[in-house]
Amino acid sequence: MKWIRTVGTAVAALSLLASGSLVAGPAQAAPGDNLAWTATASASYTSPWESVAAVNDGIDPPRSNDTTNRRWGTWPQTGTQWVDLTWTSTQTVRAVDVYFFDDNGGVRLPAAWRVQSFNGSGYVDVAGASGYPVAVDRYNRVTFTAVSTSRLRVLLTSGAASVGVLEVKAHTNPPVDPPPTSGWNPPANLVTPLNEVWQHYEQTYPQLHTFRNYGWDQVMANRGYLNYCVRWDSPAPVSAALRDQIHAALARQVKKWTDVMVGHNAWPYGDVPVRVVGWAVRDRNQLQWSDNSVDIYVNDIRENAPQCAEPCGRFFNQNGTYPNCPGGVARHYDMSLWLTAGMGGGAGGDWGQRVGSEYFVNNINAADMHIVLHEIGHSFGLDDFYDWTPTGVGGFLMKAGSAAQITEFDRWMFRDWWRHLKGRYGY
Numbered sequence: 001m002k003w004i005r006t007v008g009t010a011v012a013a014l015s016l017l018a019s020g021s022l023v024a025g026p027a028q029a030a031p032g033d034n035l036a037w038t039a040t041a042s043a044s045y046t047s048p049w050e051s052v053a054a055v056n057d058g059i060d061p062p063r064s065n066d067t068t069n070r071r072w073g074t075w076p077q078t079g080t081q082w083v084d085l086t087w088t089s090t091q092t093v094r095a096v097d098v099y100f101f102d103d104n105g106g107v108r109l110p111a112a113w114r115v116q117s118f119n120g121s122g123y124v125d126v127a128g129a130s131g132y133p134v135a136v137d138r139y140n141r142v143t144f145t146a147v148s149t150s151r152l153r154v155l156l157t158s159g160a161a162s163v164g165v166l167e168v169k170a171h172t173n174p175p176v177d178p179p180p181t182s183g184w185n186p187p188a189n190l191v192t193p194l195n196e197v198w199q200h201y202e203q204t205y206p207q208l209h210t211f212r213n214y215g216w217d218q219v220m221a222n223r224g225y226l227n228y229c230v231r232w233d234s235p236a237p238v239s240a241a242l243r244d245q246i247h248a249a250l251a252r253q254v255k256k257w258t259d260v261m262v263g264h265n266a267w268p269y270g271d272v273p274v275r276v277v278g279w280a281v282r283d284r285n286q287l288q289w290s291d292n293s294v295d296i297y298v299n300d301i302r303e304n305a306p307q308c309a310e311p312c313g314r315f316f317n318q319n320g321t322y323p324n325c326p327g328g329v330a331r332h333y334d335m336s337l338w339l340t341a342g343m344g345g346g347a348g349g350d351w352g353q354r355v356g357s358e359y360f361v362n363n364i365n366a367a368d369m370h371i372v373l374h375e376i377g378h379s380f381g382l383d384d385f386y387d388w389t390p391t392g393v394g395g396f397l398m399k400a401g402s403a404a405q406i407t408e409f410d411r412w413m414f415r416d417w418w419r420h421l422k423g424r425y426g427y
């Protein structure tokens with residue numbers, strides 16, 4: 001089916017036969033993974049008007065005196081304060097980045113800080129710490145001997161006033177600082193086909209430049225993350241473990257695209273966390289967990305499938321405000337991962353990605369879930385190539401059936417979208 005785009009809607013469909021070979025294998029931790037956003041945050045004390053959830057909400061603060069996003073602060077407490085990240089399973093952590101809260105008043109930089117891990121009976125300092133810098137308006141990184149733990153503590157000693165933190169990142173493989181910004185510099189052999197692709201868009205889609213819900217718009221509106229709803233369109237039960245695996249697999253696939261941008265042409269983010277904020281089902285009993293880590297929507301049916309509440313969905317609120325979403329912006333979802341029992345192939349657009357629930361679950365540890373990757377490509381504006389091939393390029397992911405992973409040409413087509421859209425965001 002051809003990609004159809006109307007006002008407020010981008011829909012793409014793909015039929016892939018089972019002949020497409022899957023690259024299956026153990027999931028690998030990719031460089032730059034931030035583990036913090038899969039943890040639950042808690043603290044020694046939180047001022048009633050602040051929020052400890054701020055420390056791992058994935059929002060990169062604009063400055064230490066952030067007056068826009070939620071914050072964790074301890075005013076009027078002083079002395080030793082801490083914020084903990086607790087995971088449901090053991091994590092390997094080698095580095096932590098901390099962005100301190102400093103409002104130049106009651107909350108200031110700490111006099112000192114350190115990272116501790118829980119060893120089963122108590123908290124101990126991590127070994128081999130590289131040092132604990134204390135600076136405003138930036139992340140402060142410490143690297144240390146790898147530690148396996150499910151509970152990590154950032155311990156702060158107050159200085160001139162109370163202390164606070166805006167964001168914490170925990171890494172298995174810390175990303176290097178983004179390399180110096182490079183401009184538009186595709187390989188010479190790709191210049192012609194890339195120009196052909198962009199001209200094709202211009203000729204095919206009258207709303208190319210006015211459409212405002214590409215994945216790019218979503219990431220930039222959030223300042224660097226994506227929230228998802230899982231539409232579980234299947235009678236099968238889902239365990240807490242499967243829920244977390246689905247989240248991890250989705251995040252891995254999205255990361256394969258967003259990592260293409262790191263350090264390129266003024267792209268402002270090192271990583272783009274993916275969070276699942278909601279699950280939609282027909283029957284609550286299908287979901288075999290009782291914790292409240294995600295919002296659950298029961299029997300809200302659209303397109304004959306469960307969906308998360310429309311007031312929380314970006315597709316339905318494209319100005320990016322969510323006045324009727326109970327959890328507000330923090331609990332909104334940008335896209336849906338729509339998993340349909342018995343479905344072959346897939347579909348993708350600004351609303352998210354749709355694939356078979358069996359396909360997704362059966363390939364949950366695959367390095368490249370190629371149908372999902374292809375559909376995510378559509379969510380970021382990439383087109384299908386059913387009826388033409390750009391000059392001089394062979395197989396690539398967006399030409400369905402001709403590649404099972406993101407290729408060099410796919411990467412440059414992706415970057416070309418940023419080249420053409422970045423002016424929207426002031427870059």
Ligand SMILES: [Zn+2]
Binds near residue numbers: 014378383384400
């Ligand atoms: Zn397609």
